[in-house]
Amino acid sequence: MKDVVAWLKEHGNLKIIDEPLDVELEIPHVAYIEVKKDDSRPLLFTNPINKAKGITYDMPVLMNIFANKQITQDIFGKHPDDVAKGIDALLKLKPPKGVVAKLKMLPMLFNLKNIFPKRLKGQGACQEIIYNKEKVDLDRLPILKTWEEDGGPFITMGQVYTQSLDGQMQNLGMYRLQQYDKNRLGMHWQIHKDASHFFDQYQRAGKKMPVSVAIGGDPLYIWCGQAPMPHGMFELLLYGFVRNENARLVKSITNDIYIPEDVDIVIEGFVDPEKMEIEGPFGDHTGYYTLKEPFPVMDVETITMKSNPVYAATVVGKPPLEDKYMGWATERVFLPMLKPMAPDLIDYNMPENGVFHNLILAKMKTLYKGHAQQFMHAFWGVGQMSFVKHAIFVGENAPELEEFEALTEHILNRLDKNKVLITQGIVDHLDHSSPEQFVGGKLGVDATGSEVAEGVAIPLVDSELLAKMKEIDSNILELKQYMTHTKNPICVITVEKTASISEDWDKVDSLKDHIKVLVIVDKANNDIQDPYMLIWRVVNNIDAQRDVKLSPFIVIDGTNKGIIDGYDREWPGDTHCTKEVLDRLQSLDVIDIDETFIRKFGLLPFE
Structure with a gap:
């Protein structure tokens, strides 16, 4: 992996694009489209330009590094499940009894020495070229502007290295970084992240916070940057565990942060805790724009790089995207870490069209009444799982969690509104649906039991049911029923909303013989024939406490919200x-x- 481009040419079917393309919109649009294909490939843009600034860059742009499952597995050098097995064995490690047991443990203990990052003396390949403060110019880098309404260009695959005030804890995160000018970056570390907690320490102490941002190098660094490690654990420990070799680090030129010696580019500087600046908007991985908000600013002191650097970037927006495959690896690797808090958990899946934190599917062995509800609370109470908004649990005899059609049928045959839990908890910083930022509704479904006895009392075809719907509200425009062979078919309608959906909720009692689950979405920008994107829309748009009604049947309001709904935050637009x-x-x-x-x-x- 020392020469990532050469490796991708050999192992990843790298597609090389020599056409001069603009870093503003053009290159990101190509990558956005490519990764949505069934046979998506990594992309190397050899001639990036910036028409607005009149720049022709002397470094290529590499995108879609994690283009599919096979490349992701090859980057790891093994299946992520094999990494998980190693973690599981480590978590279950017990003091050996007897000489034979001790000898069997020696290989594992020997390998553990490779987990810890190694600090090297001298400079690394990432410091072959050094631009000091007087020569710092972020315009040397082909930083992309992905979406038309973005607040500017953003670094999207920056490995952000920080440390606690006392230097005892290190962190690697992957946060978007807005370029303001030639020497300043917006630091979008969200309020729940370790880097933000470190920032609070420096702010209380009245000291500037050192930060180094690395770009490129071994793609596993990138994956480690988004891995949900327990608080206080340095993400590069995971690199050593996967690679079975130490991450090799060198000291930044102008601060005390250590970074991998083989990355392509390093941006070094300090964050003044007294300075904040508006960051955004930005078309994010939710498929919506995140809105303008004040964030800390990094003053860049030095930029270093290899003699022939490659600029790595990713694009985010509506699924499916590269994070689908990065998330798949994360999901597999971290399964053993979930089991100590939920020991009867068998497996879990976070579909990419659920935007990961908006929907989790979990399979478990149920041992007693209320066991699934216990798991819901466990998930909502620990680490980054606490951001999950909607959790659906099935029993051990359910289909495999990636067999989505069979699994959906299994769930709908067991869906009981009396086993739907609605509560409140923290939500992701990027969540736009909750009435209050950071706190919102949670929904859990216990589908671990036997099939329910009753289905729809009087089924109707779509046209008949739509006619009855229009009698309730003439603004209902389309209707389609899914999974009509199950006990709980899903009826989806589109509306041209002129008033809050809640005004119709009392009128739907007359439909209780014909409907079990009703989902409402706006007519605008929704295709009622496309369940993949409908799931994306609904789990993004609902706050369970406000938008889910359980009587006389389940009603889910997945429409955009506004003043007519009593929603006084700004509702963002689609990417x-x-x-x-x-x-x-x-x-x-x-x-x-x-x-x-x-x-x-x-x-x-x-x-």
């Missing part, structure tokens, strides 16, 4: 590509997509 950019890329034969592809993934607003 959409720029049509003129897509047309230009098509004319250059850089992309090849049709209207079906555009609609399927919501690339443009629906007409």
Whole structure:
């Protein structure tokens, strides 16, 4: 992995694009489209330019490094499940009894010496070129602007290295970094993250906080940066565990932060805790823009790099994206770490169209009444699992969690509104649906039991049911029923909303013989025929305490919220590509997509 581009050419079917393309919108749009394909490939853009600034860059842009499951597995050098087995064995390690047991333990203990990062003397390959403060210019880097409404260009795959005030704890995180000008970056470390906790320490002490941002190098560094390690554990320990070799670190030139010696680019500097600046908006991994908000600012002191650096970046927006495959690896590796708090957990899955923290599916061995509810509270109370909004639990005899159609049927045959738990807890910093930032509704479904006895009393075909719906509200425009062969079919309707959906809730009693689960979405930008994107929309848009009604049947309001709903926060817009950019890329034969592809993934607003 020392030469990532060469490795991807050999192992990853790397696609090289020599056409000069703009870092503003064009390159990100190509990567966004590529990763949505079934046979997606990593991309190397050899001639990035910036038309607005008149810049031709002398370094290529590498994107979609984690383009599919096979490449992700190859980056690890093993299946993530094998990493999980090693962690599980480590967690279950007990003092050996007898000489034979001690001898059997020696290989594991010997390998553990490779976990801890090694600090090297001298400089690394990442410091072959040094630009000191007078020569610092972030415009040397092909920093991308992904979406038309973004507040500016953003570093999207920066490995952000920080340490606690006393220097005893180190952290590697992956946060977006907005470029303000030639020597300042916005530090979007969210309030729940370790780097933000370190920042609080420096702020209380009235001291500037050192930060080093690395770009490139071994892709496993990137994955480690987003791994949900327990508080206080340095993410590069995980690198050593996976690689079975120490991460090799060198000291930054202008601060005391250590970074991997083989990364391509290092941006060093300090964050003044007294200075905050508006960051955003930014089209984020939720598929929505996150709004303007004050965040700390990094003053860049030095930029170092290899003699021939490669700029690594990712693109976020509506699923599926590269984070699908990074998230898959994370999900597999961290299963053993969940089991101590939920010992009867068999497996779990976080579908990418559930935006990971918005939906979790879990399989468990149920031993007693209320066991699933116990697991819900355990998940909502520990680490980054506490951000999960919606959790569905099934029993050990359920289909595999990635067999989504069979699993959906299994769940709907066991769905009982009396086994739906709605409560409140913390939500992700990026969540836009809750009435109050950081706190919102949680929903848990216990589908671990036997099939329910009763289904729909009087089934109706879609046209008949739509006619009855229109009698309730003429603003209901479309209707489609899914899984009608199950005990709890899902009825989806689209609306042209002129009032809060809650005004119709008391009127739906007349439909109780025909409906078990009703889901409501806006007509605008939703395709009622596309369940993949409907799931994405609904789990993003609902706050369970406000938007889920359990009587006389389950009603879920997945519409956008506003003043008519009593929602007084700003509701963000979808991430959409720029049509003129897509047309230009098509004319250059850089992309090849049709209207079906555009609609399927919501690339443009629906007409």
